[in-house]
Amino acid sequence: MASGAATAIRSDLGSVAQDFLVAGLGATTSIITAVILAAVELRFDFSLYTWMFWFVIPAGAILCGFAAASGYYLGARLFNHRPTGILLLNMVAISVATFFLIHYLDYFFIEIDGKAVRELITFSQYLDIEMSYTAVQFNIRAHPIGEAVEIGSWGYLYAALQMLGFAVGRVAVYFHLKSLPYCDSCSKYLAKKGIQTRYTASSETLTNAVKDIIQCLSESRFQDAIAVHAKTAGSDTYQKELVLRSQIQIKRCKSCNQHWLKFTVSKRARDDWKDNIDELGCQSFCAEAINVESVVTQTTLPS
Ligand SMILES: [Zn+2]
Structure with missing residues (x-):
């Protein structure tokens, strides 16, 4: 009995440790994705993650979410780890953090007239300005139509949609991994x-x-x-x-x-x-x- 309980605890510990490893890999690919997105945005003034389809489907964010989630997938397959509910929570938390990390990287590196924005305003002020002045450019078949339109406080909703988009890729990876056939006795x-x-x-x-x-x-x-x-x-x-x-x-x-x-x-x-x-x-x-x-x-x- 005692040895059985010990084995169960050991395997629980093993599972928690694997959760951490897989979460670590997922966090790593999330950070890499955020850095690439912020670098592209700063260098080329192009942000893939804000690309919306039919104005409400955050297609760009969903794509980026998949890229960020690749670490979870690789980790789970590599360590033969079946993801747990705790990992799902971790994935959602990291996806929210990734969203803020991208904006923070922008905030940290953006300069106006040679002066770093971060010396002028706080990060929360920066976020507030960015979201209040979100402008939507309407495109038809990749051609911009008319001027970009500012959407005011709807920018917050827009940001929330993007955050959701980031999470979609991860949740999809989670449920895909859950659906794969798995040998419980050999893990x-x-x-x-x-x-x-x-x-x-x-x-x-x-x-x-x-x-x-x-x-x-x-x-x-x-x-x-x-x-x-x-x-x-x-x-x-x-x-x-x-x-x-x-x-x-x-x-x-x-x-x-x-x-x-x-x-x-x-x-x-x-x-x-x-x-x-x-x-x-x-x-x-x-x-x-x-x-x-x-x-x-x-x-x-x-x-
Ligand atoms: Zn087996």
Whole structure:
């Protein structure tokens, strides 16, 4: 009992330490992003992070947020760390701090008539002036239209939107990492093993295949499910008229060789496979080792 509790505490400590490491890497890429943005703004008078799409979507800030969040992603993958709620809080706090850091760097280096702005006003006065005098330049297809328009106290709302934009990238990275299959016993992200794809135009073909595949999976006959999918779900080469796609993805834990299977069905809309038909898909850990390559040579379906 005592040793079990000690192990649990050790692993909790390990997890907290990893949280710190990952948070440190995330903070580092956030600071680098802030420095680059401030340097570009000071040198070229161009601030990417203020770029708005349809006046309300802080596209520039979202992009910068993704760049800043890259450290969290790399850190989590590198240390095989599954992010915790504490890390999410840390990410949001750092993203607010990044926003202020960019403005502080501007404040620190901007000069007016050869005199440093920081010698004339305080940082909070600078922020207040900057936000009260935010000017919006309307652009159509990257061409400026008319004069820039000052938006007065709406500038605060504008700044809040940008702050939100900074956070979006990080929150997206957090939920992406959370959604990745993970081996809890080895504390490792699973590695890709194989993928099997079939295309068909007939929803009837697909429905029948899905029924059989789900049947196999519910009986834990994973290799059979792969064989059924290979033989009955359609063609393995894509043609334009084949608008339904099904995929079996296999990942495995490199330490304990635990396998994981995910079955997804998607429909082609415009030029993209974006609509995952969730109610037809499923995912599961498998007891035995499975692979998609062996079914290619299989000529008969297992009974
Ligand atoms: Zn494992």
